[in-house]
Amino acid sequence: MSDVFDIFLLEAVLNGLLLGGLLALLSLGLNLIFGVIDVVWICYAELIMCGMYCVYYLHVQYHWPLLLAMLAAIGVVAFLGYILHQFVIRPVLSAEPINQLLVTGGVLFFLQAAATLVFGIEFRNLGVALPSVHFGEMSFSGARLVAFATALGGVVAIYLLLTRTYLGTAIRAISQDRSIMPLMGVDPAKIFAITSALGGGLAGLAACLLVLQYDVHPAIGLSFGPITFLICVLGGLGNMFGGFIAAFIFAQFIAVGGFFFAVEWGYVIAFIFFIAVMFWRPRGIFSK
Amino acid sequence: MLRVANVSAGYGGFQALFGVSLDVNAGESVAVIGPNGAGKTTLLRLISKLIMPTSGDVLFNGNSLATVAAHEVVARGIAQVPENRRLFPRLTAEENLRMGAFTARDKYAERLEQVYALFPRLKERRQQLAGTMSGGEQQMCAIGRAMMSGPKLLLLDEPSAGLAPVVVQSIFELVRRICAQGYTVLIVEQNIRQVLKVVSRAYLLDAGRIVQSGTAAELLAAPEIQKAYLGL
Numbered sequence: 001m002s003d004v005f006d007i008f009l010l011e012a013v014l015n016g017l018l019l020g021g022l023l024a025l026l027s028l029g030l031n032l033i034f035g036v037i038d039v040v041w042i043c044y045a046e047l048i049m050c051g052m053y054c055v056y057y058l059h060v061q062y063h064w065p066l067l068l069a070m071l072a073a074i075g076v077v078a079f080l081g082y083i084l085h086q087f088v089i090r091p092v093l094s095a096e097p098i099n100q101l102l103v104t105g106g107v108l109f110f111l112q113a114a115a116t117l118v119f120g121i122e123f124r125n126l127g128v129a130l131p132s133v134h135f136g137e138m139s140f141s142g143a144r145l146v147a148f149a150t151a152l153g154g155v156v157a158i159y160l161l162l163t164r165t166y167l168g169t170a171i172r173a174i175s176q177d178r179s180i181m182p183l184m185g186v187d188p189a190k191i192f193a194i195t196s197a198l199g200g201g202l203a204g205l206a207a208c209l210l211v212l213q214y215d216v217h218p219a220i221g222l223s224f225g226p227i228t229f230l231i232c233v234l235g236g237l238g239n240m241f242g243g244f245i246a247a248f249i250f251a252q253f254i255a256v257g258g259f260f261f262a263v264e265w266g267y268v269i270a271f272i273f274f275i276a277v278m279f280w281r282p283r284g285i286f287s288k
Numbered sequence: 289m290l291r292v293a294n295v296s297a298g299y300g301g302f303q304a305l306f307g308v309s310l311d312v313n314a315g316e317s318v319a320v321i322g323p324n325g326a327g328k329t330t331l332l333r334l335i336s337k338l339i340m341p342t343s344g345d346v347l348f349n350g351n352s353l354a355t356v357a358a359h360e361v362v363a364r365g366i367a368q369v370p371e372n373r374r375l376f377p378r379l380t381a382e383e384n385l386r387m388g389a390f391t392a393r394d395k396y397a398e399r400l401e402q403v404y405a406l407f408p409r410l411k412e413r414r415q416q417l418a419g420t421m422s423g424g425e426q427q428m429c430a431i432g433r434a435m436m437s438g439p440k441l442l443l444l445d446e447p448s449a450g451l452a453p454v455v456v457q458s459i460f461e462l463v464r465r466i467c468a469q470g471y472t473v474l475i476v477e478q479n480i481r482q483v484l485k486v487v488s489r490a491y492l493l494d495a496g497r498i499v500q501s502g503t504a505a506e507l508l509a510a511p512e513i514q515k516a517y518l519g520l
Contacts, residue, residue, distance in 0.1 A: 166390055169379065173387050176376045182358035183336060183368050185391035185437065 009259060011138040016255025018140065018148040020248035022209060025151035026228040027235070027243040028158060029202030035238035036175045036195045039089055039100045043108035044203060045225025047084070049115060051077040051207025052216040056124050066128060074204035081200020082193055089196070090189075108221070115218035123215035130212065147209035154205050155244065158198075162240075171195055175238070230274050236284025246285060250274075289314045289472055290335070290366075290441055295344030297334050304330040306496045307344065312441065312474050317467035319504070321480045322493035323517070328476040329371050331493070332443050335474075336368045337361050348441070363391045365440035369447060373430040377419025381410055381429050384418050388436030395438055403432040406465070424455035431462065435471075442466065444475040448482065460486050480517045484508045 030044050041047070051073045058069035088107060092100050130142030162168035174181050174191050181188045214220065231250050235242030253273050258266030281287055290312040297305045304327040312318045320328050333339050335346055337358040346353045348364060356364065367388070375384050385403060389396045404411040407428040413421055418429055427447055434442055447463060448456040456479065464486045467473050477483035484490060484504040492500040492513065500510065507513055 166386065166393060169383050169386055170390060173376045173379060173383075176378055177374055179338075180370060180374045182338060183362065183370060184387045184433075185359055185362035186387075187357070187359040 007137050009256070011140075012255045012259035013252065014138070015140065015144070016252040017248065018144040019255055020251035021148035021151040021155075022144075022206070023227065023231055023247035023251050024244045025154050025202065025209070026206050026224060027231045027247050028155055028240060029199040029206070030228055030232050031235070031238055031240045031243045032158070032171075032195065032202070033199040034232065035240060036171055037085070037089065037093075037192055038175075038238075039093075040104065040229075040237070041084070041199065042101060042104040042225075042229075043084070043111060043221075044199075045221030045223075045228060046108050046111035046115075047077050047080055047200060047203040048207045048210065048224070049216065049218070049221045050080060050111065051204040052211040052214075052220065053115065053119055053124075054204075055208055055211045056126055056216055059126060059128075060124075070208040073207055074201050077204030077207060078197045078201035081203065082197040084200070085193055085196030090192075108225075112218050112221065119218065121218060123217045125215045126211050128212060141213070143209075143212040146212065150205070150209055154202065158202070158240075167191075167194065230271070234274055234277060234284055236286050239284060239286055242284055242286035249285075289316075289349060290474065291347040292331070292335070293345050293347065295331075295334060295341045295346065297330055297339060297341045299330075299339070303342075304496055305334070305341075308493070308496070308498055309344075310491050310498065310501070312472060314440075314472055315470060316489065317463075317471075317473040317475070317487040319483045319487040319490040320474070320476045320493050321478070321483060321490055321507070321517070324478060325495075326493045327496040328478075328493055329445055332368060332370075332445050332474075332476055335361075335443060336366065362437050362439075365438075366443065367434035367437045367439035367441075368443040369427075369430045369434045369445060371445040372449065373426045375418035375426055375429055375433070378417055380415050381418055381421065381425075382414040384429055384433050385410075385414075385436050388433035390437075392437050396436070399436050399438060403435055406435075406462070407432055422455075423451045424458065427451065427455075427459055428462070431466070435466075439471070441472045441474065444473060446476060446478065448477065448479045456482065480513070481508075 030041060033039065033041050054073035054076050055069050058064040058072055059066050084107065088103055092103050130146060132142055133140050133145055162172055170186050170191055174188055178188055231246045232243050234250065235246030250270050253270035254266040257269035277285060292308055292310045294307045294309050295305060296303065296307055308331060320331060322328055330339070334341055337353060337356055348366060353361065376387065385400060386396065389399060409425060410428055410432055413425055418426060421429065431447070444463065447459050451459060460482050463473070463475065467486065475483060475487060484507055487504050490501065490504055490507050491498050492507065500507065
């Protein structure tokens, strides 16, 4: 036992925890949109890619202070979410689910191709390095710690919004009975638009945290889009609490699996776990 | 207060209402009675603007509702308790009530007290998920939710539907108390005998047309109603 349970395993577990926080934030936006509007934004990670470019260009090219560039990026992606809903989702809101899926899939390739045209295929680095933090023999990336803390802050903020405000209550209510909302004096179209902007804003926040750790390029969305989607499915699509827990489970498979084998094996093990769960509980771990 | 003037409406190719007219005066409690499929629910959906009339008009306090969007009707003072209650099952009882106050947030605390005074049971159940409450409790919650907006006119769609006979009694008793408190109520019911004991006036709707109207006592005594609907 003692030869396995060493300090580096603890470090891997803690790194998994940090990754879990970030993945939880990633899954939250997608789950929010699906839970409320009943549409999967397949292009969610490409919205994040747009946000990363936004931070990069504002900070590196136009020399905006980093925090200001990040705030602007969150605003820009929130607006993109709103636009996506008004011009792409709304016309197909009552269409077949497969059409909705294809339409957002189309946006994925559009955004990827547009980014390649506009920004080129170079990997761009923000050039901001946060210092590492050391605890005894363990060391943790500063960017990951910041990402973890911010992601948890974002999750808590969304939780408070959904449970403590009229808007949040309406967002939860509309996911349970859409057609009755006008009798409450609520305009469903407005709640959908606000939720889409909120989902976009969460993608923007995720972009700010990811651009601290990864170079941005037009295909960056493929590195975490599928993972985000799988986590949502694992926790039960639309189930925000399930997605939150699933993010931490998935992250442990990646981190601890990567510790015992090679890093790439972490992903393989995590995906095998996902497939196994899909046989066992096709509607997610937390389905009733 | 409410005037439905010669209204026709339907869904797709199916016409559900044919030139229906009725009036509800302030402080009155009025019932629309009739068999299943008579168009009663369609009438209430029309007043709440959930569907548009194909002809005719609905006036509230003298103003046409023709250009009013569905979600703006509540703020005008018309709240509806829809058929089958339609609570949000995974919100708590109190969160359902909060949704009812969406357009009247500054009055939330005050009205919550009023609703809890009227339905003490709801106060006990306030943290319970609405979907797990009994049918009678759900109906109380649905009525309370509608009252949270401080309506001038309360529309009730089949409040007794799907409830145990004992509970039906208590729901009609509640409706009687709500009417006595000075609310203006338009209630749609199949349970004709019970509802006519509670309201002052009623209209008989059959196959999309108003076929009879009068005071509750008149309709209870009318031979055709006794024969066709009361089984006497």
